Amino acid sequence: MNSFEKRLEAETLAWVCDGLITADQRERLLARHAARAGGVNQFLAILAMIGGALLVVGVSLVIKSNWERIGDWVKIGGLVALLVGAYGIGWRLKMAPGNFPRTGDACFMVGAVFFLLGIALVSQIFHINSRPPNGVLLWWVGIVALPWLTRAKGMQFVSAVAWFTWLAMELESRDSWIRLIESHLNWYDREFLLFSAASFLLGLTLFFFGAGLRGGRHDHFAGLHEKLGLIVATGGLYALGFSWSAQHWYYQAMQHARPGAMVILIAFATVAAAWAWWRNRAELKSLAWFLALGFVPILATLLGVELHDSNWLWGGIACAAMFLLNIGMIRVGLATGRESWINLGMAGIALNIVTRYFLLFGTMLEGGVFFIVTGLLVLGLGFYLERKRRKFVGAVRKEVAS
């Protein structure tokens, strides 16, 4: 592929011919993005990448084969050096002078992961058998402030994942004061439904937090939290939708979540919603009605509302709520020019339709007919949804350009 500089040279020539810019302006543009002679730098960059990758693999192999012979403090010291080194390189690349912000962000992410590895390494060397959620909490506490200082989106993503993982582990731990279920249940019980409902509320917490950031000092993190939150919330509804089909095999009574856990989850979502309402009311209102239906199956599941033979209804409502939420994401995406919301919404709709199709008709049709119908459906649906997506994204781009 041609480099940016070469494409610019060709494009600007056409712009001059079309009278869009003058020849002088073209010269100034080309001077600003002068092509590197002979593409030497690109070649060197490729060589450097291959060499670097080989070096990392080689060092890793040497360390792995001698791991037992390496002293404990050499391992710990080495990891701390890597941690500080990753942050240091990240600082140079992203902040000062900051010529390669994306690579710098990646280095910050690596640094954050090294801190987790450090916790794991020390606990492995000294055989520390603490509660696993405590280790993840320690990791999150250690890294949570750094992205806000560096505006590093990648590290903020790692931080959000750490927070979510810690809470999920606490909800699952039997010795946690916010554990979701009273006594241990096997996986084939309705435990997963409670976790799906919990993930919807945690997703909303992330989304509302992001919505509150929009337009403020940390606006650059708003989209990340909103998207992550919408993905997690949609995932919760998607998983909850499977309770619809569980009734085909056996009946199981609804379980309810522990009140303590429920209070914490609802408090998280409420505080985040209040923050979004205070900071950015319009953003919250735009999606509120599309989220509302989701609360019906979520609260019914957490409270264990028993409908006996009609418990499948909660799964059905979850499917409808997921569809509505995805429609809302597309609508808000169109109104605000956020392409990623449109893409996520379309992907959610496609996933919902295909999954429910398999669940509904998978056992009804003969094998051959089933595959033919499925093939046609997937092709047709894929074609239709992709056309719609392109149309929506095109409309957004046109609006941005104008």
Next chain:
Amino acid sequence: MKRAARWFWALVAAQALFLLSWAAYHEVVRQNAAVILLKARPADPQDLLRGDYMTLRYDISDVKIEGAKASPAADSGVGQDVWVLLEPRDRYYVAAQAGRERLTPKPGQVLVLGTVGYSWGRAGNVESIAYGIERYFVPEGKGSPRFKLMEVEASVSPAHRLYIRRVLLDGKAYP
């Protein structure tokens, strides 16, 4: 920018210092704290993050707690602190007394702190106690050794926590 840089480097230094000082504390405990010998028996699962480990149970893992009411629920009181007095009997330290309140050790006894663990088939007020020495990390692929006797040398920290110092299989350090 300068202020952000100061905070950034302070937090990076805090991460590095935390890891180093945490490791140093455990190194000091490993080298200097009182060491007791416990009789153990293994199981052998794997931790995805930290590699292979042996799950260990001890003779001191099941203890009768004074003043505790018997509860049939498998998860009742899980995570609560329990003080256990250990005393030497033959080669090994065994549990002499346990309670929710801090106990006073007599000469020769060692006071340790554990937490109530999860247990099936609880009998009376006997609780399954976790001391934080239930996992022993081993090099990959060395998880199922053959042996007749498993013993664990455990250090007792100033905070009355137990930490594994060495695992002995038929009297030899493993791995």
